[in-house]
Amino acid sequence: MGDELPTFIAAAVQAAPVFMDRDATVEKACDLIARAAAADARLIVFPETWIPTYPWWIASAGVFSGHSYAELWKHAVEVPSAATASLGAAAEAAGAYVVIGINERDLASRGTLYNTLLYFDPAGNILHKHRKLVPTFTERTIWGFGDGSDVQVLDTPLGRLGGLICWEHEVTLAKYALYAQGEQVHCAAWPAYSFQNDHIDFGMRQYAFEGACFAVSACGVRTGALPEEFGGAAVDANGGSAIVGPDGRYLAGPVYDREEILYAEIDLEAAIREKHARDVAGHYARPDVFRLVVNVEPKPAIAFVHADGEDGARVAATTEQVVDRLATVRAYLGSLIDRIEADGDHDANEALAEALASIDMAAAGMWSRE
Secondary structure, eight states, X not given: OOOOOOEEEEEXXXXXXXXXXXXXXXXXXXXXXXXXXXXXXXXXXXXXXXXXXXXXXGGSTTTTOHHHHHHHHHTOBOSSSHHHHHHHHHHHHHTSEEEEEEEEEOTTTSSOEEEEEEEEOTTSOEEEEEXXXXXXXXXXXXXXXXXXXXXXXXXXXXXXXXXXXXXXXXXXXXXXXXXXTTOOEEEEEEOOOGGGHHHHHHHHHHHHXXXXXXXXXXXXXXXXXXXXXXXXXXXXXXXXXXXXOTTSOEEEEEEESSOEEEEEEEEHXXXXXXXXXXXXXXXXXXXXXXXXXXXXXXXXXXXXXXXXXXXXXXXXXXXXXXXXXXXXXXXXXXXXXXXXXXXXXXXXXXXXXXXXXXXXXXXXXXXXXX
């Protein structure tokens, strides 16, 4: 008997957060997770930076508002924190994987925010987080840059899960990095402005078709003006959430102009059938012509070095290498001195002797620093 592939219900949440209120938005998220679980959803996906809001004012004259940024920072989510504990408890009660967009507060600098997609497993644990690689246009006034360390696909009982945020779906190599890791179910998070409707439509269908994978696309929704405190600009974001099959056809949605949870059955065998014709990271690739190199090293702004730790070991190893090279140079200069003495050139001999003494001092200094 052959292997059985998973079949399950996925949910895309299209809803508005409680604007600029982390705790109330977390509570609403927990309620929506419970609703989706009641419909037997085992994967539940929320929109981009849903907690506590997408920073809509960046498309207005208030783009440089320090006040708006500070308020967003105060309601941002630390990982881990009481907010993530509540979300994890909701995921555990639902017995579902939950993927939700947050404004993540940097614990190191205490000043930077990241546009982050946070993953919970059915036991309520934080499974993964992905920071948006390149904030788009004026988003760079709000969020820092992610790195390649979290461009990952997760191996789960539901299949191989991956995710990207908004215009990361236009970063072609980021898409291919997920395809090449065997992504089977893709979680997509969008804000989503109404002018993006067509873009999200063709982008999600293309993603699913190209990768021969399922795409669960969760879009935000908001209409009306922002509070005057945040500039009062009009916002038109009417959603467009959908679930797309590996043949590029809609399984649910798209839905516009209202809050709704969309559901669809995910049958991974359908993805295998599509890959019979095209597996862009397998039989339909040409690695002899094209190759993608992904740098997965974390890029922290600061690293503290301890002599008894891994970084300290690297420093010690580097010190030994330098001293070894100095010893090699010393031996070479010593041989030159012997030859010069034989020729009787005392001036050159003195200069080389001084260079030799300098090398000895440098080597001694390196060893003393260790």
